[in-house]
Structure formats: structure tokens, C-alpha cells
Amino acid sequence: MSVVHDVWRATKELLEATALPWPSEDREERLQMVDRLLRERQELLWKLRPPYSEEEQRLGREIIAWNQEIEKRLHQVRDEIRGDLRVAGAKRQANARYVHPYEQPLSFDGMFYDKKR
Structure with missing residues (x-):
């Protein structure tokens, strides 16, 4: 089996691993699986060397299309994580x-300074 087939297989597994939705309970283990x-796949991509057969070129075009879908899904997950972090920060x-209402800096809204002498 050629390296292109191995890259195709790894990309297909990655596409399946990034399937949405990502429940927040499973997020950590899914991120570890996607990272792995x-x-x-990166190790396999370093081994790619031309020339490629017609079938390998067809697989390459399919890999490129899948990469775009994988990237879009990972951007959605990143945005969900950012939103969760923003909400957690606001709650904190x-x-x-x-808990400590008087430790915050005082607000000086509504102060008026008279400039007349």
C-alpha cells in the first residue's frame, strides 16, 4: 500500500473524529484523539514523494476536499471552546x-468638577 493510501486513510479517520457536535463532556478525549x-498524518505527509499515479491523484483531490471540511469543523470547535472560556470567566x-463586593475598585461615574473660579 502506498503512502498516499495511508494519508487518505488517516484523513478519513480524522474526518470521522471531527464529526460534529462535540459535547463538552467528551471534548477532552476527542481533542486528544484528533491530536494523535x-x-x-503529518508523519505520513513527510514521506510523500512524486510521481503519483492517476488513482493517487484522485485520492489527493479527495484528501484536499476533506481537509477543508476538517478545518471548518475544527474552527467551529475552537469557537465553542472560546465561548465556554468567556462564559466561565464572566461567571468567575x-x-x-x-463574595467580595468591596474589593473592586470604586466607580466614579457621575462625578462633576466645576471649572469656574
């Missing part, structure tokens, strides 16, 4: 204000 598959900040 990306590393495995609100909790800190509730």
Missing part, C-alpha cells in the same frame, strides 16, 4: 464580585 491523528468574575 494529526500527528500520525461575577462570583468574585458577589
Whole structure:
């Protein structure tokens, strides 16, 4: 079996591993699996050498199409994680204000300075 077939197989596994949705409970183990598959595929990509047969070129075009879908899915997961971190930070900040209400800097809204002498 050629290296192109191995890359195709690894890309197909990666496409299946990135299938949406990603529940937050399973996110950590799925990220580890995706990371492992990306590393495995990178090792295979370094071994690719031309010339390629017609079948290998067809597989290459399929790999490129899958890569675009994988990238789109991973961007969605990244955005979900960013949103979760933003919500967690807001909750932590609100909790800190509730527990220690007088440790926050005072607000000076509504102050007026008279410039007349």
C-alpha cells in the first residue's frame, strides 16, 4: 500500500473524529484523539514523494476536499471552546464580585468638577 493510501486513510479517520457536535463532556478525549491523528498524518505527509499515479491523484483531490471540511469543523470547535472560556470567566468574575463586593475598585461615574473660579 502506498503512502498516499495511508494519508487518505488517516484523513478519513480524522474526518470521522471531527464529526460534529462535540459535547463538552467528551471534548477532552476527542481533542486528544484528533491530536494523535494529526500527528500520525503529518508523519505520513513527510514521506510523500512524486510521481503519483492517476488513482493517487484522485485520492489527493479527495484528501484536499476533506481537509477543508476538517478545518471548518475544527474552527467551529475552537469557537465553542472560546465561548465556554468567556462564559466561565464572566461567571468567575461575577462570583468574585458577589463574595467580595468591596474589593473592586470604586466607580466614579457621575462625578462633576466645576471649572469656574
